[in-house]
Amino acid sequence: MAELITYREAVARALAQEMERDETVYFIGEDVAAAGGVFKTTTGLLERFGPRRVRDTPISEEAIIGAAMGAAMNGLRPVAEIMFSDFLATCWDMIANQVAKTRYMTDGQVELPLVIRTANGAGVRFGAQHSQSVENWAMSVPGLKVVAPSTPRDVIELMAASIRDPDPVVFFEHKALFPTKGPVPDGELVGELGKAAIVRSGADLTIVALAAMVPRAVAAAEDLARRGVEATVVDLRCLVPLDTRTLLAACSQTGRVFTVEENPRLCGWGAEVASIVMEEAFFDLDQPVIRITTDHIPLPSADCLEDATIPSVSRIVEVVEKTLD
Amino acid sequence: MPTSTEGTTHGRGEADLDQRIDLYRMMVEARVFEELAYRMFVAGLVKGTSHLAIGQEAIAAAFAAAMRPDDLTFCTYRGHNHTLLRGAPPSRLMAELFGRGSGICGGKGGSMHLTDASAGAMGSYAIVGAHMPIAVGAAWAAMERGTGQTAVCFFGDGATNIGAFHEALNMAAVWSVPAVFVCENNQYMEYTPIRSVTAVENPAADRAQAYGLDSVLVDGNDADEMFHTARSAIDKARAGGGPSLIEASTYRHGGHSRADPGTYRPDDEVADWKARDPIPAYRERLLAAGVEAQRLAEIEAAVDRTMHEAVEEAKAAPLPPTSAIGTNLWADGGSAWRN
Numbered sequence: 001m002a003e004l005i006t007y008r009e010a011v012a013r014a015l016a017q018e019m020e021r022d023e024t025v026y027f028i029g030e031d032v033a034a035a036g037g038v039f040k041t042t043t044g045l046l047e048r049f050g051p052r053r054v055r056d057t058p059i060s061e062e063a064i065i066g067a068a069m070g071a072a073m074n075g076l077r078p079v080a081e082i083m084f085s086d087f088l089a090t091c092w093d094m095i096a097n098q099v100a101k102t103r104y105m106t107d108g109q110v111e112l113p114l115v116i117r118t119a120n121g122a123g124v125r126f127g128a129q130h131s132q133s134v135e136n137w138a139m140s141v142p143g144l145k146v147v148a149p150s151t152p153r154d155v156i157e158l159m160a161a162s163i164r165d166p167d168p169v170v171f172f173e174h175k176a177l178f179p180t181k182g183p184v185p186d187g188e189l190v191g192e193l194g195k196a197a198i199v200r201s202g203a204d205l206t207i208v209a210l211a212a213m214v215p216r217a218v219a220a221a222e223d224l225a226r227r228g229v230e231a232t233v234v235d236l237r238c239l240v241p242l243d244t245r246t247l248l249a250a251c252s253q254t255g256r257v258f259t260v261e262e263n264p265r266l267c268g269w270g271a272e273v274a275s276i277v278m279e280e281a282f283f284d285l286d287q288p289v290i291r292i293t294t295d296h297i298p299l300p301s302a303d304c305l306e307d308a309t310i311p312s313v314s315r316i317v318e319v320v321e322k323t324l325d
Numbered sequence: 326m327p328t329s330t331e332g333t334t335h336g337r338g339e340a341d342l343d344q345r346i347d348l349y350r351m352m353v354e355a356r357v358f359e360e361l362a363y364r365m366f367v368a369g370l371v372k373g374t375s376h377l378a379i380g381q382e383a384i385a386a387a388f389a390a391a392m393r394p395d396d397l398t399f400c401t402y403r404g405h406n407h408t409l410l411r412g413a414p415p416s417r418l419m420a421e422l423f424g425r426g427s428g429i430c431g432g433k434g435g436s437m438h439l440t441d442a443s444a445g446a447m448g449s450y451a452i453v454g455a456h457m458p459i460a461v462g463a464a465w466a467a468m469e470r471g472t473g474q475t476a477v478c479f480f481g482d483g484a485t486n487i488g489a490f491h492e493a494l495n496m497a498a499v500w501s502v503p504a505v506f507v508c509e510n511n512q513y514m515e516y517t518p519i520r521s522v523t524a525v526e527n528p529a530a531d532r533a534q535a536y537g538l539d540s541v542l543v544d545g546n547d548a549d550e551m552f553h554t555a556r557s558a559i560d561k562a563r564a565g566g567g568p569s570l571i572e573a574s575t576y577r578h579g580g581h582s583r584a585d586p587g588t589y590r591p592d593d594e595v596a597d598w599k600a601r602d603p604i605p606a607y608r609e610r611l612l613a614a615g616v617e618a619q620r621l622a623e624i625e626a627a628v629d630r631t632m633h634e635a636v637e638e639a640k641a642a643p644l645p646p647t648s649a650i651g652t653n654l655w656a657d658g659g660s661a662w663r664n
Contacts, residue, residue, distance in 0.1 A: 066458020
């Protein structure tokens with residue numbers, strides 16, 4: 001049986017599933033316990049697992065990540081929440097210099113099984129410091145696995161996989177997706193990191209998307225289908241490890257590739273995707289890879305301005321159609 | 326070989342004579358190791374940079390002696406001494422400084438990033454203050470798992486002005502974790518006198534109250550006082566009494582790093598502190614306590630031999646293979662970011 005649950009509910013369900021299974025899984029963050037999270041993603045966990053395993057922290061992002069790292073070095077599997085992904089900047093030393101590099105610098109002596117969960121992305125009109133898509137920050141640092149699910153089922157499966165993974169994972173939940181619903185089967189769910197999903201198949205072109213851009217890419221593909229153009233939509237789901245096999249196969253089959261990225265233009269994940277496709281599937285391409293991204297600006301707060309800069313369904317359709325003329 | 330001495334049950338946390346002789350041996354080990362490391366740097370064998378703690382050995386020796394083998398040490402890039410005295414093999418430690426494959430981190434760490442997890446030396450950290458929250462987490466895990474371990478975190482005076490110091494001490498106190506934070510106040514943050522950039526006179530001790538902790542200021546060049554202080558704080562942490570913050574006054578005889586001759590320090594200040602060198606002072610104290618000079622001379626000779634052998638072993642050690650570049654980023658042993 002499958003039931004429809006929200007992306008928001010999926011977060012708590014995933015954490016509960018793993019905390020039930022493994023008593024070394026602990027969860028810390030600001031307002032996560034008694035308040036159930038500012039996005040209500042962790043409601044009920046305190047009541048179920050108690051104040052030792054579900055613990056409120058001070059507003060101390062460096063201490064949150066540092067504590068999670070130290071605990072991971074000494075036998076726990078911590079999940080640490082950074083409330084907004086923008087706040088990763090306040091603890092980037094911990095993530096980029098400490099968490100990411102320690103296994104390598106110690107030549108494998110120190111294992112760091114920890115998950116950093118964070119609410120990423122725009123669409124809720126919070127302005128430039130609470131709306132960024134910063135998955136490329138994490139992607140650029142060797143030693144971090146990077147996950148960004150687009151559906152409730154993927155939230156559960158990839159969260160479970162991340163918690164069970166022996167390496168550090170930065171897990172980007174998209175705050176605009178929290179109220180969205182999707183089918184989730186009963187029972188324990190565990191996915192696999194580094195596997196992209198073919199969300200939709202079509203012979204004419206491939207749209208590569210991530211997180212909140214996936215439903216937009218699908219909507220654009222449906223619109224295009226009504227105009228006689230069939231698109232494949234690839235949901236990357238993970239940026240590290242990157243499922244280049246699925247990506248390259250889809251690109252080679254269709255010959256036309258578009259990325260849809262919420263991040264600002266420069267050095268977004270799509271630039272890496274374009275580079276890989278150019279290097280390894282160039283002779284299968286019918287046209288250059290086209291990136292559809294947010295402008296290279298801090299995000300404005302006003303709804304009409306925010307909507308005008310993030311890739312929309314109509315903009316995706318427009319860009320695709322123009323290249324097909 | 327340096328070893329950690331299992332603590333005694335002395336009620337006042339003071340070392341007995343054998344332990345004090347051991348403290349002396351450990352200080353000499355750290356001193357000889359670092360003097361050789363300096364010579365090897367000058368000879369071009371130690372690569373990159375190195376930050377020596379010559380003059381600061383009493384702190385490292387006292388804590389290493391007071392810790393249980395499963396306790397965890399977190400230290401700074403000035404961490405040769407802590408790593409060595411927790412039990413890292415000197416030859417592999419020197420080999421790491423040389424960038425050799427047999428180094429304790431396979432040549433991937435270097436002088437500033439030394440870890441020997443098997444000895445409880447959980448890393449020397451080269452970003453000032455970063456390891457303080459990490460030590461909180463290790464102590465928190467020890468508390469939750471009921472292991473009885475403590476985490477001891479050494480940091481310099483310069484770290485007291487960085488945010489991680491404040492975040493770590495506050496969280497450690499609120500969560501009452503079994504951690505001991507030890508400020509090795511060697512009076513200079515890199516090239517600048519700590520007093521000239523700090524709002525309080527004693528950079529760590531004067532801030533203890535802000536975290537609900539006792540203000541503890543000790544002579545970091547007195548190995549007996551350091552041992553007593555270390556034992557008390559570790560016992561308290563292990564018994565569930567929460568964290569401690571200790572400020573130990575000391576001095577590095579040399580500059581900040583290999584690149585720094587330390588000329589910004591007044592000559593008379595350097596001379597005063599060198600006169601308070603912890604090792605000769607402790608030697609005199611042991612002799613006064615009735616230890617035979619011959620016994621100390623034998624220890625010194627044995628340490629000297631061990632450390633010179635370590636240098637020779639490191640010189641003879643192979644370079645790391647270039648295939649090591651791609652290993653041990655991930656738990657699967659590799660570094661693949663794609664399929």
